[in-house]
Amino acid sequence: MSRPLLIEIAVCTYRRSSLSDTLASIAAVAVPEQAALRIIVADNDIEESARGAIEAIRAQIAHQVIYLHCPAGNISIARNACLDQATGDYLAFVDDDELVTSGWLTALLATAKQTNAAAVLGPVSARYGKNAPAFMIDGDFHSTKPVLVNGEIKTGYTCNLLLDRNAEAFRGRRFDLALGRCGGEDTTFLADLHAAGGKIAFANKALVIEPVAEERASIGWLAGRRFRSGQTHARILHRTAVAPGLALEIVRAALKALVCFGACLAMWFLPVDRWRHALRGILHLGVIAGLLGVHEATHYGGPSPAARSTPDVA
Template sequence: MTVVAVTLCTFRRPEVADTLRSLFAQQLPEGLHLKIIVADNDVAPSGRTAVEAAAAGAPWPVTHIHAPDRNISIARNAGLEAAGEADWIAFLDDDEVAEPDWIARLIGCASRTGADAVFGPAIAEYGPETPAWIRMRDYHSNHPATNAGAVITGHTCNALLRWRGTAWRGARFDPARGRSGGEDTAYFLEVHRHGARFAICQDAIVREAVPAQRLSFRWIARRKYRSGQSFAASAQGSPARLRLATTACGKATLCAAAAVVTVPSKEHRIYWVLRGILHVGVVAGCLNLRQTHVYGSSAP
């Protein structure tokens, strides 16, 4: 029997019930079993009622953990501890719905490739109020990416990680990043340094409805900046950080020039500005500038 511990964090989101129902509907290969762990990051266990109601009659055991620090790294680490001796850990978010073959496709990809971690896409679902420039560039979907042709990190919105007996069992999410974001990027970078091999499975899909509050340039710009800060963790040591910062400065300058050239096109102008903000974030990360807090509030 192979056990996959599915871990997700929740903070004042009733949508977690839909996430759980999508997990209960998973079409699993023979011999594969799930255990589901929900880490509640609110001061009071506000998600307990929704989780327990959704879990009534569930085909797999569901555990609600109260990790009351308003720090998502604390909640993610509580999920790792609760995974115990599971063979694999799967990650997704509390506002996502997994396709019925999600787990099966992640496991299948790991089996075919020999990978220790597999990352899939989180596909954004937009409402009718979404601006055209957001739809055209699909800024809210999260697609796993390569770096110089290799996969060196990933995200917890859609991931599978080998767990039992691995060299990275002691790795944990950094609490210092638990309110600013980027804790998953840093975590998987550390796992990669422990020797884990990564792969991408574009067919292992989860979907996420985008709330109206996120349909703004300001929200996306903040996300790009934080992503750049998080990626800076890939550079180890002062020489590597200096090289990365220098490269990012050059790219930010090129993006600024491209934004000027494409001023007549709103879609292209915004694209280059956001790309430049990403690279500015990389520079800020290399300089260890303070990251703003985005977790621990009721804002989406």
């Protein structure tokens, strides 16, 4: 008999009380046929702050759980620790504030097999609290799906991702430590994987739920996120374009920003459309800033010591 397919689920965490709910949802996920699961939790805090949550829920999880302490405050350190620890056929990533649905993993795996993709993305559906602005709920500004460019997915995210560890484009790939405190490390990782010939597919039924924290339910938070996304896109352009091309990209981004802000003013009395165009314009401003060398703001932790991880397996 052939061995079971081993699928590992990685959760990188930093001082989030929601981790227990995330792990409980993973414990209840439907296991794909002829597959075995293993869960890897990478704690990116200086202290082992997630260990208590792991110990409390281990008895409720039928699958093996590996706890990695990989300080500190640099998400790329945690993601790379998961890459180093993984030995299975597939490695999935979800965030520590998300809830996976029962058929999530089965849908990701089915799409991976059908498409022979190196990476498969799933949708992230936001759940808003009662204090979220009406326009944000109506326009569903926090939900996540991949962007198609000429019918193709060229980059993505780690908040709902399955990687084929046997894919040639995956081999030797790492998350950039320079982006581990500002974000965008997942976008760059997947853009590089695609550039190396790795196909990125989308599994529409592989649903993950993200409750939107109150501090994120603001236009200010969304604006900061879009601006940073623009800066990340600029980093990718820097890798593929020479100076004359970068100058053209700045002009192009400036024109797009003007169009977006003009549409924002024209639709001022339609809140969803107004803010959608405004946020798109802010993204293009982020592209300009990135191309001009403006560094991204820090979003994760403090100074990052040399990467290290201490596994604890049960």
